[in-house]
Amino acid sequence: MSDNLAPAPLRWWFPSVPAERIATLRILVGLYSVIYLAVRLPYFLSFARHRPVQFQPIGVLSWMNEPLEANAYRAIVVATLLGAVCFLVGFAYRITAPIFGALLLVTLTYVNSWGGILHTDNLWLIHALVLAVAPAADALSIDSRRAQPAASHYKYGWAIRLMCWVCVFTYFLAGLAKLKNGGLGFIEGESLRNYVALDNVRKIELGSLHSPLAALLLPYAGAFQALAVVSLVLELGAPLAMLRPRISHVWALGMWGFHLGVLALMAILFPYPVSFIAFAPFFRAERLTAFVRRKLGTRSAQGGEISPA
Numbered sequence: 307m308s309d310n311l312a313p314a315p316l317r318w319w320f321p322s323v324p325a326e327r328i329a330t331l332r333i334l335v336g337l338y339s340v341i342y343l344a345v346r347l348p349y350f351l352s353f354a355r356h357r358p359v360q361f362q363p364i365g366v367l368s369w370m371n372e373p374l375e376a377n378a379y380r381a382i383v384v385a386t387l388l389g390a391v392c393f394l395v396g397f398a399y400r401i402t403a404p405i406f407g408a409l410l411l412v413t414l415t416y417v418n419s420w421g422g423i424l425h426t427d428n429l430w431l432i433h434a435l436v437l438a439v440a441p442a443a444d445a446l447s448i449d450s451r452r453a454q455p456a457a458s459h460y461k462y463g464w465a466i467r468l469m470c471w472v473c474v475f476t477y478f479l480a481g482l483a484k485l486k487n488g489g490l491g492f493i494e495g496e497s498l499r500n501y502v503a504l505d506n507v508r509k510i511e512l513g514s515l516h517s518p519l520a521a522l523l524l525p526y527a528g529a530f531q532a533l534a535v536v537s538l539v540l541e542l543g544a545p546l547a548m549l550r551p552r553i554s555h556v557w558a559l560g561m562w563g564f565h566l567g568v569l570a571l572m573a574i575l576f577p578y579p580v581s582f583i584a585f586a587p588f589f590r591a592e593r594l595t596a597f598v599r600r601k602l603g604t605r606s607a608q609g610g611e612i613s614p615a
Contacts, residue, residue, distance in 0.1 A: 321463035325445040325456030326592035328466055329396070332442035334583045334591070335433055336394030339410070342430075342577065343387045350383045350413065356420055364423065365415045379416065386413045393438070396447020407438030430578040432472050433587075440465035446595060469587040470554070474544035477561060481541030493538055495531030499524065505572050517573045537564055547588070558585035 343350070354376040363370040373379070389406030392398065414427050442465065443449045444456040488497045502520050509516035523529055540560050547557035565579045578584045 317460075319464055319467055320460035321467065322458045322460045323463045323466060324458045324592050325441075325462055326595055327590065328437070328440060328442045328462045329444065329446040329450075330591040330595045331433075331466065331469070331586055332396065332437050333394060333446060333595070334586055335430070335437055336390060338430065338578065338581060338583050339390040339406075339434060340387070340394055343383075343390055347383070347387065350417060351380055353417055353420060354379045360420050362421055363419045365418070366411060367415050367419055370419075374416070382409060382416075383413055385409055393434070396443030396449050399443035399447065399449050403438040403443070407435045410434055426576055427578070429473060429476050429584055433469050433584070436465050436468050436472070466587050470548060473584060473587065474547050474557075477541045477544040481538055481544070484538060484541070493531070493535050495527060495529075495534040498534045498537075499527060499530035502530070502571050505574075509573065515573045517571050520571045523571065533567065536560075540564060551588075554588040558588045561585065 356373070358373050361370075361373045374382070386406065386409040389402060389409050392402035393406045410431060414431055418424060441461055444453070444462075450456065484492050491497065503524055506516045506520045508514075540557065544557065544561075547554040562579065562582055562585060565576050568574050568576065569580060
């Protein structure tokens with residue numbers, strides 16, 4: 307099927323993009339995965355020592371009646387890290403990438419099955435799963451070293467489009483949650499102001515890392531009203547990012563700024579969005595690898611200029 311002959315809805319879902327674009331996204335998500343799993347390896351491995359009574363399986367592991375044997379779980383965690391390396395470099399990708407996606411799903415679900423469900427890794431997980439079943443190693447990979455340079459093709463566009471939709475709906479649902487919990491009164495900013503104050507006071511009492519900036523800003527109610535309005539507009543307006551590339555760029559930068567604000571006011575780090583990798587699918591990511599290759603004095607294959615958004 308040629309994208310020139312495809313019906314209009316399919317052309318929108320299957321835009322012709324360079325192989326280097328999705329390959330760059332694979333490298334970014336893979337690099338994040340390797341670093342994140344390696345840094346938090348002791349944390350992940352610690353769940354092998356938890357008491358079985360604390361185990362409350364969820365999601366794809368909800369069928370389990372008891373936790374995994376300790377060594378079996380440790381093997382899964384180590385295999386997940388090794389899979390992330392294969393995902394990053396694009397080695398035997400058609401085999402290793404889906405295995406890595408499945409292992410990552412199991413590992414994160416298992417960690418969340420001990421009474422502390424963390425939603426912060428979900429966007430990273432879904433992006434990794436999408437790339438794991440896409441042809442994301444046709445360029446810039448070990449698998450592609452001896453192959454002919456891959457040209458722009460519609461088979462690379464659907465995964466990038468899906469990554470964008472997953473991202474916007476993640477934030478759209480967060481906006482709906484704010485309305486469900488606080489109603490339209492959220493835009494007054496008082497609930498946000500109280501939440502920031504409570505979070506920082508709790509951290510001070512516990513001797514944990516807190517934000518000095520919050521104490522300076524808390525007396526100014528108007529600032530929190532502005533922050534509340536901006537955050538709600540960005541989240542509820544997230545699907546509009548799919549209308550035009552320029553809108554998606556502004557929205558992505560706005561959401562990135564939102565996470566930087568959360569970090570500054572509450573000392574809460576959402577590593578995947580703050581790294582900006584979460585928003586990379588909205589941009590021509592291949593420009594990054596082209597820039598790096600120019601700096602390294604190598605030639606970069608030229609590709610199309612069609613934005614996934």
